[in-house]
Amino acid sequence: MPNLPMINPQLLSMSPEQVQALMPYFLVCGGTIIALLACVLRVLSPKWPVFLLTLATCAVGICSSIGLLHNGTSVTLFNSMMVSDPFASFFNVLFLASAAITAMISFRYLDREKIQHPEYFVLLLFAAFGMMIMTSATDLVMVFIALELMSLSVYALVGFRRTDRRSNEAAMKYFILGSAASAVMLYGAAMLYGATGSMEIHAILQAIRTTPTLMTPLFTLGVWLVVAGFLFKVASVPFHMWMPDVYEGAPAPVTGFMTTGLKAAAFATFVRVFVSLGYGHALTETIQTHFHNILWVIAVLTMALGNFVALTQTNLKRMLGYSSIAHTGYLLVGLIAGSASDQGYAPMVVYLVAYSVMNLGAFIILTVLASRDDGGLNLPDLAGLSRRHPWLAFSMAVFLFSMAGIPPTAGFAAKYMIFSAGVQAGEIPLVVISVLCSAVSVYYYLRVLVYMYMRDPVGSPAASRMSAWSTVALAAMVAMTLQIGIMPARALSAAKKAVTSL
Amino acid sequence: MDISPFFFYLFGGLAILFSLFVVLKKSPVASAFSLVLVFFSFAAIYAVLGAHLIAALQVLVYAGAIMVLFIFVIMLLNQDVPSFDIARTHVVIRAVAVVATVALFGAFVWVFKNSALPAARGGFSASAIEMAGGNTVVVSELMFNQYILPFEVTSILLLAAMVGAVAIAKRQKSSAEVLREAAANQRKQAGRAAVGGAK
Numbered sequence: 199m200p201n202l203p204m205i206n207p208q209l210l211s212m213s214p215e216q217v218q219a220l221m222p223y224f225l226v227c228g229g230t231i232i233a234l235l236a237c238v239l240r241v242l243s244p245k246w247p248v249f250l251l252t253l254a255t256c257a258v259g260i261c262s263s264i265g266l267l268h269n270g271t272s273v274t275l276f277n278s279m280m281v282s283d284p285f286a287s288f289f290n291v292l293f294l295a296s297a298a299i300t301a302m303i304s305f306r307y308l309d310r311e312k313i314q315h316p317e318y319f320v321l322l323l324f325a326a327f328g329m330m331i332m333t334s335a336t337d338l339v340m341v342f343i344a345l346e347l348m349s350l351s352v353y354a355l356v357g358f359r360r361t362d363r364r365s366n367e368a369a370m371k372y373f374i375l376g377s378a379a380s381a382v383m384l385y386g387a388a389m390l391y392g393a394t395g396s397m398e399i400h401a402i403l404q405a406i407r408t409t410p411t412l413m414t415p416l417f418t419l420g421v422w423l424v425v426a427g428f429l430f431k432v433a434s435v436p437f438h439m440w441m442p443d444v445y446e447g448a449p450a451p452v453t454g455f456m457t458t459g460l461k462a463a464a465f466a467t468f469v470r471v472f473v474s475l476g477y478g479h480a481l482t483e484t485i486q487t488h489f490h491n492i493l494w495v496i497a498v499l500t501m502a503l504g505n506f507v508a509l510t511q512t513n514l515k516r517m518l519g520y521s522s523i524a525h526t527g528y529l530l531v532g533l534i535a536g537s538a539s540d541q542g543y544a545p546m547v548v549y550l551v552a553y554s555v556m557n558l559g560a561f562i563i564l565t566v567l568a569s570r571d572d573g574g575l576n577l578p579d580l581a582g583l584s585r586r587h588p589w590l591a592f593s594m595a596v597f598l599f600s601m602a603g604i605p606p607t608a609g610f611a612a613k614y615m616i617f618s619a620g621v622q623a624g625e626i627p628l629v630v631i632s633v634l635c636s637a638v639s640v641y642y643y644l645r646v647l648v649y650m651y652m653r654d655p656v657g658s659p660a661a662s663r664m665s666a667w668s669t670v671a672l673a674a675m676v677a678m679t680l681q682i683g684i685m686p687a688r689a690l691s692a693a694k695k696a697v698t699s700l
Numbered sequence: 701m702d703i704s705p706f707f708f709y710l711f712g713g714l715a716i717l718f719s720l721f722v723v724l725k726k727s728p729v730a731s732a733f734s735l736v737l738v739f740f741s742f743a744a745i746y747a748v749l750g751a752h753l754i755a756a757l758q759v760l761v762y763a764g765a766i767m768v769l770f771i772f773v774i775m776l777l778n779q780d781v782p783s784f785d786i787a788r789t790h791v792v793i794r795a796v797a798v799v800a801t802v803a804l805f806g807a808f809v810w811v812f813k814n815s816a817l818p819a820a821r822g823g824f825s826a827s828a829i830e831m832a833g834g835n836t837v838v839v840s841e842l843m844f845n846q847y848i849l850p851f852e853v854t855s856i857l858l859l860a861a862m863v864g865a866v867a868i869a870k871r872q873k874s875s876a877e878v879l880r881e882a883a884a885n886q887r888k889q890a891g892r893a894a895v896g897g898a899k
């Protein structure tokens with residue numbers, strides 16, 4: 199009879215390396231708790247302390263993550279529940295940066311919408327912390343708990359404009375569908391445990407490798423349920439139904455956060471679980487082709503649906519929602535090609551970064567332009583923007599060019615990398631379809647440009663004022679979009695460093 | 701141990717039955733009470749499997765504390781609006797839902813029939829737990845040692861859920877307004893007291 203593994207003395211103490219590897223998590227978690235305590239300060243307005251604490255937490259988290267990234271070691275922690283490796287650190291920087299920028303652009307927005315509650319920033323931090331844990335988790339239990347931490351915080355953020363019906367509807371829809379997706383994923387994890395006797399992703403792979411008879415239909419079904427949970431979070435067809443409504447109903451800065459942080463977190467975890475479960479190198483030929491084919495179909499459907507439905511949208515938030523579905527499709531191309539090309543998953547990671555930067559940038563502009571209750575974000579409202587706000591119009595043009603994949607922007611460099619990886623992996627038909635879809639997308643991105651630069655303004659819309667925080671955030675996003683576009687090698691080498699640690 | 705499959709199927713069947721009631725009952729209170737029974741069936745299944753601690757916790761925490769709170773809230777809100785009416789959904793959606801459910805159920809049945817269960821055993825068999833000192837010892841030792849991270853992150857998760865619920869549910873006023881109102885109320889009360897004193 200096997201003895202039960204009881205108290206493991208190694209786990210009762212932490213070595214200095216482990217503490218060091220956990221630093222970003224400690225800092226962010228501690229900062230979140232302090233910010234939460236600052237919410238109840240009996241001063242006239244707790245918004246400033248909480249806001250500044252949020253930024254400070256993100257800043258120290260980013261610094262320590264960058265330190266770990268340079269260090270380049272991977273440390274397994276907590277009975278291999280999670281691992282702190284360059285892949286995790288890389289994405290931690292992305293999550294915290296996107297949380298910080300979301301906080302910066304939200305500050306004035308919340309005042310304007312009269313929903314300036316300090317809990318907003320705390321929830322942002324909680325969501326970012328959930329993403330960090332999720333990307334580092336190597337145990338399906340941890341993946342699930344972190345996913346819930348992230349999702350619950352985002353559900354509350356989506357419904358933050360409580361007096362607005364659309365916001366309520368979005369929060370409710372997202373909550374119910376998201377919970378169902380989480381349940382499906384948990385069921386899949388339970389099946390994997392039943393099939394292999396472990397929840398730890400490396401142990402699952404090990405079990406399958408040593409005893410191939412464990413690869414029962416139960417195992418396959420479990421994997422598929424887990425994958426379905428991820429596909430829901432990244433909003434790929436056929437799990438995309440929630441997305442446009444949620445994107446439209448959520449407060450504009452939250453939508454920006456969802457398209458960047460949340461999507462990056464889901465994709466990063468997807469890649470980690472997927473690679474560790476042996477996609478691309480360990481499983482049998484049949485399973486490999488089976489997975490490949492289904493993902494192939496999903497990628498094509500996602501790109502086609504996202505791009506073609508986006509053509510008919512006149513609300514900018516909705517349009518960017520559908521465009522986000524389309525970008526999920528391109529990212530799936532990177533995922534499919536990743537196992538067979540020599541760049542590995544690095545192009546996909548670069549694409550995630552580029553997409554986060556340009557999309558967050560676009561949502562900064564939408565946040566600034568939105569009138570009360572996120573109105574005034576339809577195409578005609580943008581007419582003549584170049585005359586009212588030349589710099590805003592210019593920045594928007596940069597982001598739109600980038601999303602359409604036109605040089606010299608980040609979007610072009612990233613798309614080029616993903617598609618060339620696809621060609622290398624022998625996925626010629628898939629790449630051709632992607633390029634065609636992305637050609638379609640040029641139409642709806644450039645239509646916004648036409649409105650901004652070539653139409654006369656209707657009436658005399660009130661000029662929006664930008665806070666200094668938003669200006670800084672916007673300038674940073676424009677600079678990064680151009681920087682990745684002109685010098686993609688640096689981003690690629692950082693991404694390579696990250697993915698080789700997987 | 702020989703009769704345990706019978707009890708497993710009995711309580712499993714009851715759990716499924718009451719879960720269906722949760723979804724299909726029109727009145728929220730009836731749904732909530734069905735959910736209580738689902739939790740009791742779960743507790744019974746855990747007990748059949750030999751996990752007596754979990755069974756007791758299930759009854760205490762879920763069927764007891766959480767569901768009582770649930771029912772309180774539903775009754776306080778006093779909304780007897782039917783929560784779900786299948787007749788209102790479109791016929792195509794209904795058909796698709798039925799077909800999808802049957803197909804999924806068929807797939808699950810096929811999968812479980814074709815996979816020898818349990819395919820792989822984890823370490824936590826009933827006899828091994830008995831040797832290690834029983835459920836309570838094993839759960840407590842594992843929770844604060846090997847599974848400390850999920851435990852801690854779960855507590856953060858609950859904190860985040862609480863903050864989120866408060867943020868959505870609380871009265872939509874800035875704290876400055878609340879303070880100002882409290883001061884005004886105090887003044888009013890002081891004034892009333894003064895008037896009362898004069899009388």
